[in-house]
Amino acid sequence: MSARRRPSLYSDSDWKREVGEVGSSDPWRLPVGRDYGRIIHSASFRRLQGKTQVFPGHESDFFRNRLTHSLEVAQIASGIAERLNHVVPYFGDFPLDLRLCEAAALLHDIGHPPFGHNGERALDDLMRGAGGFEGNAQTLRIISRLEKKVRRRTAKGDDRAGLNLTYRLMAAVLKYDRIIPARRTKAIKLVKGYYESEADVVRNVKLHTAGRIGRRKFKTIECWIMDLADDIAYSTYDLEDSMKAGFLSPASILASKDDLLSKVADKTSEEIGRAIAPDDVLDIFSDIFAAINADGSENSLLAFVETFRASQALSESGYFRTKLSSQLVHEAINSVEVKLDPQYPMLSEAYLNDKARLKVEVLKQYTFESMIYSSRVKLPEFRGYEVVKSIFEALASKRGYLMMPDDVRENHASASSRPEQLRIICDFVAGMTDRYATEFYDRLHSNAGHSMFKPV
Structure with missing residues (x-):
């Protein structure tokens, strides 16, 4: 089969958005370039500088945090894609988009809560009866709903559209193609996937990128590359920081x-x-x-x-x-x-x-x-779990929502069910940096050094 007759890697529908293009766009600016800019300038991306990678940020300015880790993952992802474009004949004809791979890598940790996996474990324990909590699911929720960039036109219900990114970029961060159960017993560990609240987003992403693929596993080549880049960075640079x-x-x-x-x-x-x-x-x-x-x-x-x-x-x-x-x-x-999928090249696997x-x-x-599992690391980790748990339980108490910022309180008041209210509280806590969460915890439990005039 000639190169011209083979399925292309990208199509026009990949670059469509849930709300379409908002505002005027310069003709020289590609959709993925706009995506990249929205990520870099978003509050959620900026907050990554205050979230722990391995060593807490207050210990030293030298060690990596979630932001510097994400930048390194983006560079490695771009390097992988650049090499594959050179050594794989198909990608020589239909090149991988380097900016798309970088953008997916920049987003990969954006859903992580304060205090790393311990914060994730605390929120998941508290949300077991309301859809759970998982970092990848939170990433999709942030970019499709929580970030304050674009609103949808809707007569009722949630009108938030997050960063309104292209469908192909959202596909590139969808690592686990399954809905997290609404309720789980304590015996069932953390489930990786996406929340039921974003199920319609995932359906639209699949429809606009791969079309109707039946039961075929959905994970794009850019997502595989991002995942590999994360593993490479994590395995290498955590060792360097530890030394x-x-x-x-x-x-x-x-x-x-x-x-x-x-x-x-x-x-x-x-x-x-x-x-x-x-x-x-x-x-x-x-x-x-x-x-x-x-x-x-x-x-x-x-x-x-x-x-x-x-x-x-x-x-x-x-x-x-x-x-x-x-x-x-x-x-x-x-x-x-690469294991190339000749029918759906976008679903090819990198390994x-x-x-x-x-x-x-x-x-x-x-x-x-x-x-x-070292005692020196376990002590601050344990505190992180307790800080997240304490804040969540305080906000979920009878009048706890009054301690949240005005816009979060409004969303909480308009929620139609208790699980929806808990999800809004969870979103607020998950968005905190390590330092903000510690300060919020201290303000809950002590008056020392805290002013009521400082905003929440």
Whole structure:
């Protein structure tokens, strides 16, 4: 089949919007360019600077937050797309839109609440009977409803249209194509998907991008790329930050206890679908840190000293850490492959080859298991859960809605059911930065240093 007769990657309907184009648009400005601008200038994107990635922002200005992480994911996503346009013949004829991939990456964490996964867990526990809470679902809700950019024309009901982004960009952030159940028991863990309230949005997105695809799995090539870029950034840069913070070093990793290695091996095995042994985990890190091995001295004590010095040099030197991260990211980008869908090219799958996926997954799981479960990290995390829970319960109490800003109170008053009211409270809490949530909590529980004249 010739290149001309193959299905194209994009169509005119991809770039349509729920409310159409609002206001005049310069003829030289592409729809995805307008999307990109709306994201950059949105309040939700700006708030990412105040949300934790691994280390709380008040600890140091050096470590990554959700905003800097999202910028790094966007650059990696663009790099993946640029390479695929070069090495995959189909994308040579019908190139991936780099700006679209970047925009999806900028949005990928916009739905995360304060205090990272602990804040997500707190809100999900509190919303189990009202549709749950999940970061990806919240992202879709923010861009399609909550951001204050565009309103819909409607005789009644919710007229908010969020950022009014193009359907193809909204498709690129739809990672999990399923509705989160309205009610869940405690035995059912967090469910990833989208809320029932955005089901009509998802139907429109699918109709305008892929058309009627029946039971076929819906996840666009740009979404796969964004997902891979997130994994690559998360696995690499969390390790770099952990070494900079002194939590990890090459020596401490290579000397890991058996129980930690077993946990990492088990989690990795679960994710990649084949058995990985603890020794395999060590082998991967040995390869990564091969450049700092001892110089071959026969004296075991001297060899140990030299290895320790090299380990410290890597942990403490910005040049070494940057080189390591750059190398890992470069290797991962060059390991991305594509399973092309000839009927629906937009639903083609991008994935890491087996070797690269194993390395990325080991890095992710090791950093998570060693850092997230350390006592020094657990203490502020526990406080984060309690802060979010306390604020939500106060606002959900009999007259708690009176403590919310006027526009949120209006939405709360117009809600037609208790689950809708709880969703509005949840939206408000989820939009808080770590610092704002801590301050709100302190104002609830203490008068010290707080003025009634400071707005909520």
